[in-house]
């Protein structure tokens with residue numbers, strides 16, 4: 199027999215979990231079903247995807263509201279941006295932007311687990327919440343007034359393609375040991391093949407998270423290299439600002455592209471997080487944008503379902519209002535990320551020169567730097 203819920207969230211990744219926790223925090227009497235394909239045991243999650251994720255200061259403020267800030271989340275106090283073999287460099291610091299931190303780095307698994315714990319906490323006071331793990335189990339039959347799609351997914355693994363672009367790039371991620379470190383500093387270096395980022399890590403005093411974007415062919419080749427050969431190539435792409443690279447661990451590959459829905463709601467269904475837009479990681483914006491989706495949708499739905507049995511018309515109207523409220527932020531974040539991804543993977547000399555000028559302008563025109571940094575830290579509201 200089918201059961202009826204006001205809201206059903208499909209997808210128990212970071213965005214779906216955050217949306218559920220914010221919904222219940224704001225409306226503990228809500229009848230909510232969360233369909234989660236992941237195993238119930240956190241230990242199985244811990245063994246999963248350990249890639250480093252940059253969380254913006256805006257995301258920290260949002261996650262703090264549900265006590266979902268992951269443990270071990272080193273701060274970024276400055277970001278050094280440069281390009282290999284060309285002029286142009288920019289340094290963004292927390293002081294000039296008057297922020298406690300420019301961002302933080304956590305592992306995907308740690309964010310996932312922190313959100314699970316936060317949701318378990320609000321679950322205690324939410325009598326009409328059902329958290330159903332579909333892992334190895336069937337999906338229950340249900341009816342709902344509002345279906346939230348938070349199935350996420352990685353580019354090329356998704357069963358939908360709407361608008362976007364295949365950048366013909368893969369990201370090779372891992373953790374790398376360096377000889378010397380500049381604490382709290384993140385590095386973004388634009389090479390002829392694509393951006394190469396080194397981000398702080400909590401996993402050891404001289405360990406950094408690596409995200410190295412290049413063509414799928416080069417990335418696969420580097421994945422297969424032995425450690426010595428890999429480190430030699432990394433050294434030549436990054437240079438010696440951090441001394442010698444001494445070890446690499448946990449190498450993994452991800453296909454990169456842009457895939458986004460023009461309409462994020464239809465009837466009583468709405469799409470958030472990677473289910474709504476999947477971005478290139480060059481600017482570290484995908485999850486940050488998804489968390490803003492989740493927060494604003496939760497605000498809308500928690501308020502709408504304070505009264506049970508909403509009409510279809512009311513639900514659709516609320517979802518359309520939500521979609522409208524997300525337009526500017528989505529457009530700006532997708533647009534900036536797509537622009538950076540295209541500009542910074544081009545090997546053409548005129549583009550490389552323009553990149554140099556752009557980085558120089560960023561360094562010497564403070565309002566430009568502040569505007570860009572604010573968009574990255576807080577999104578557009």
Ligand SMILES: Cc1cc2nc3c(=O)[nH]c(=O)nc-3n(C[C@H](O)[C@H](O)[C@H](O)COP(=O)(O)OP(=O)(O)OC[C@H]3O[C@@H](n4cnc5c(N)ncnc54)[C@H](O)[C@@H]3O)c2cc1C
Pocket residue numbers: 208209210211212213214233234235236249250251252253332348349350351352369371409452470471472473479481482483484485486487488
């Ligand atoms: C290499 C790389 C680096 C990145 N770096 C950054 C970064 O620095 N900063 C940043 O903000 N973002 C970054 N991102 C993007 C970020 O990982 C995603 O935006 C984020 O994971 C999206 O979260 P999500 O919950 O929407 O989707 P996902 O993380 O994909 O989670 C979706 C969940 O839903 C589950 N699911 C799927 N289908 C179903 C179903 N039918 N029923 C139930 N459950 C289902 C899946 O098992 C999964 O657990 C990066 C991405 C990559 C590839």
